[in-house]
Amino acid sequence: MNILFLLTYYRPHWTGLTQYAARLAEGLVEDGHKVEVLTSQHKRNLPREEIVNGVKVFRVPYLSHFLRSVILPSYPFVFWRILKNSSAVVVFLPLQEIFLVTVIARLFNKKMYLVHNGDLVLPKNGGYFNRIVEKVYFLGTSFGINNSDKIIIHTEDYASNSKHLSKFKEKWKVILPPFKKVEVSRSSVNNFKRKYNLEGKLLIGFSGRFVEEKGVDYLLKAIPLIIKEVPNAHFIFCGEHKVNYENFWLKVEPLIKKYKRYLTLLGLISQPEVFIFYKSLEVLVIPSRTDCFPFAQVESQLSGTPSVCTDIPGARWIIKVAGMGLLVKPRNVEALAEGIVNVIKNRNQFTKNYYKVNKLINYQNSIRKYEELLESG
Numbered sequence: 259m260n261i262l263f264l265l266t267y268y269r270p271h272w273t274g275l276t277q278y279a280a281r282l283a284e285g286l287v288e289d290g291h292k293v294e295v296l297t298s299q300h301k302r303n304l305p306r307e308e309i310v311n312g313v314k315v316f317r318v319p320y321l322s323h324f325l326r327s328v329i330l331p332s333y334p335f336v337f338w339r340i341l342k343n344s345s346a347v348v349v350f351l352p353l354q355e356i357f358l359v360t361v362i363a364r365l366f367n368k369k370m371y372l373v374h375n376g377d378l379v380l381p382k383n384g385g386y387f388n389r390i391v392e393k394v395y396f397l398g399t400s401f402g403i404n405n406s407d408k409i410i411i412h413t414e415d416y417a418s419n420s421k422h423l424s425k426f427k428e429k430w431k432v433i434l435p436p437f438k439k440v441e442v443s444r445s446s447v448n449n450f451k452r453k454y455n456l457e458g459k460l461l462i463g464f465s466g467r468f469v470e471e472k473g474v475d476y477l478l479k480a481i482p483l484i485i486k487e488v489p490n491a492h493f494i495f496c497g498e499h500k501v502n503y504e505n506f507w508l509k510v511e512p513l514i515k516k517y518k519r520y521l522t523l524l525g526l527i528s529q530p531e532v533f534i535f536y537k538s539l540e541v542l543v544i545p546s547r548t549d550c551f552p553f554a555q556v557e558s559q560l561s562g563t564p565s566v567c568t569d570i571p572g573a574r575w576i577i578k579v580a581g582m583g584l585l586v587k588p589r590n591v592e593a594l595a596e597g598i599v600n601v602i603k604n605r606n607q608f609t610k611n612y613y614k615v616n617k618l619i620n621y622q623n624s625i626r627k628y629e630e631l632l633e634s635g
Contacts, residue, residue: 259632260292260343264359265350266327268297268317269310272526274553275375278435279350280313285436285625287312294344296337298328316340323502327354334358341366346632349402352378352395356402364405371431371631372402372409376550376572377422379471396422403429408631412551416572431631435553436624439560439616440530442537450534454522459492462598463539463563465532465554466497469504473545473568476594478513480545481520483595488602493517496524496535536561541583541601545594549573559583559615564608566597580614 267273269280283293292314299306299317306317318336320328333355341347341362346369349359363370378395382388399422403409408431409423417423417430451457462484466472474495484491500507514521527535536542542558544567551572555565559576565583567573577583586597601608 259345261286261294261632262341262344262347263293263295263350264297264337264347264353264355265295266298266330266353267300268295268315270304271300272528275350277553278373278375280311281436281438281621282625282628283313284311285621286628289625289629291629294340296333296340298330298333300328327352330355334362338362341368344368346371348373348632349406351375351399351402354395354398357398360402360405369632370402370406372399372406374409374411374417374423374550376416376548377420379548382470400425410628410631413572413575415575415578416550419571433627433631434619434624435551435556436621437553437556437560437619438621439619440533442530442534442561446530446534447538450531450538454494454524456492456494456522456538458490460488460490460602461539462491462493462602463535463542463558464493464495464497464545465535465542465558466552467501468497468499468506468510469501470506471546471548473547473589475506475510475513476545476589476591477543478510478517479591480595480598481517483592484598485520487595487599491520491602492522493520494522494524494535494539496527496532498526499523533557533561536563539563540605541566541598543594543598544568544573546570546573547589551575555583556615556619559612560619562609562612564601564605566594566601568594576615576618580618581611582608582615584608 265279267276286293294314296316299319304317308315318330318333320330322329337359347363348371350373378392403426409429410431410433411417464477468474536558542563542565544552544555546568559582567577568588569585570588574585577585584597584601587593
């Protein structure tokens with residue numbers, strides 16, 4: 259099959275969504291399919307066209323940044339030009355061009371599948387502007403879903419609790435993202451700890467952007483409560499701290515300074531070091547306010563590290579199904595701290611469920627389900 263992926267960011271951009279699309283594209287190529295990607299030229303020095311691990315990538319230059327996305331005036335025109343050779347179109351949401359690409363796909367009578375990666379939730383302090391942006395996204399995406407063949411969701415748990423997805427149950431197709439298990443040696447962990455001066459410390463981790471929905475402020479506020487119970491605890495954070503579309507860093511910076519003796523900020527780290535990061539932890543923390551399906555939690559558990567996660571739709575799914583971690587009350591510092599201490603002190607109780615995670619998350623199974631869906635059209 260000739261399959262065309264549409265998304266705002268692709269390699270070398272580093273987010274869970276980007277890694278999802280890239281692993282899927284490369285997995286389909288390995289199985290003999292032709293995959294092309296239409297995305298943004300998010301860095302000016304990136305080539306407009308290139309082949310990355312067997313995947314043909316077309317990059318469209320951006321005019322300017324807009325919140326979490328970029329303005330791509332020529333995106334629909336390039337899509338029009340390259341669409342004719344495609345058997346099916348796979349759109350990774352959110353995509354602000356969703357209305358136009360849906361119209362074009364239908365004009366060409368192409369099969370179109372949407373991959374949902376969470377409702378758009380912007381900070382409350384953005385006022386009417388953020389609410390208008392959310393509404394426009396809701397309307398455009400609803401149009402895309404109505405005119406799509408299927409919308410791929412991670413879990414029914416999130417979809418049934420989503421104000422958006424719950425309206426389109428007949429379009430749902432559950433497929434877990436493809437994750438590859440990465441083996442990490444003890445020597446790699448030791449070298450990682452030595453590199454960042456973490457030797458002799460019990461590590462509690464967070465992986466993600468410092469934005470409101472990820473709830474990192476709750477974890478920071480929990481630090482003194484955890485230190486009382488686990489004096490040698492140390493908190494390491496990987497991910498982008500100062501994002502350009504939110505000023506959340508200003509809110510958490512005083513907490514960062516207050517507890518700096520207990521913190522290490524790694525910033526963005528790439529593979530394979532991110533898997534060494536997971537392996538080095540006693541526990542990974544997902545303190546999110548909202549979260550569709552935190553990839554870091556899955557990758558961490560595949561590395562053998564349990565997690566503590568807020569009991570919210572989507573994010574809680576893997577712990578409820580496999581039990582390799584603990585769910586805690588959302589937006590509650592005391593409950594979060596208590597859960598983290600509980601997992602640390604009773605770690606074996608949770609890591610014994612690793613076999614359930616390893617059985618549940620299967621890379622080839624995810625690729626096969628995508629192939630079955632795309633070929634069924």
